[in-house]
Amino acid sequence: MITIPASLLRRVYDHTEASYPYECCGLMIGAIGENKEVHAFRTCKNLNTERAHDRYDMDPLDMLRVEREFENSPWDIIGIYHSHPDHPSRPSQTDTDRAWPAYSYVIISVQKGTVATAQSWVLNEGERKFYEEPLITGDSK
Amino acid sequence: MSSVTVKIPTPLRPLTSGQAEVKVEGATVGEILQKLDAQFRGFGDRILDDGKNVKRFVNVFVNEDNIRDKEDLDTEVKAGDTISILPSIAGGL
Ligand SMILES: [Zn+2]
Helix, strand or coil: CEEEEHHHHHHHHHHHHHHCCCCCEEEEEEECCCCEEEEEEEEECECCCCCCCCEEEECHHHHHHHHHHCCCCCCEEEEEEEEEECCCCCCCHHHHHCCCCCCEEEEEEEECCEEEEEEEEEEECCCCEEEEECEEEECCC | CEEEEEECCHHHHHHHCCCCEEEEEECEHHHHHHHHHHHCCCHHHHHEECCCEECCCEEEEECCEEHHHCCHHHCECCCCCEEEEEECCEEEC
């Protein structure tokens, strides 16, 4: 299960809508565990400019910066979000092929420029398969 | 010998008993990763190809520098350096 405060999720949606028709990505920071809680997010650069409409490749320097920013906090990078322009919020084969265990992968479907659905997925590494986890929109603190 | 701090990303922490960072001594990145592999069973398999190169979908930084832009596993480290192991994050439709 992953809980994202409504106000944060809205800002993530803003990022995905502003990036439409291209894919965008970012990192979610929060408390690790069975029940993840997102406390912050950071937008990251999609380095795949040639196929930005259907691929993302997160800039590793952005990830490094986020890791450093939160290294002395009680939080960690707990997941990744990315958008699917005009496609459902289900993981693609590419998503599965490149997925890492433990992280939550929040996929946001943006239809004609407006967020339609969002779902969160976690990789089962043994099966190399994504399973959906409940995405709870919490109250803003 | 230089003691450096190695940052472990969330997906690899089951291998380090949950530790987010580990202090290791060594002169090069390669030496440090070998020591981590000796200390934590299965660690090397996750980040190294045949023990010689960093896997394609893993990034290793010494402070702010990607070792691919330096001397890869031969990149030297000095006391107080921070090595970050970061999964490469990608996907699409
Ligand atoms: Zn995707």
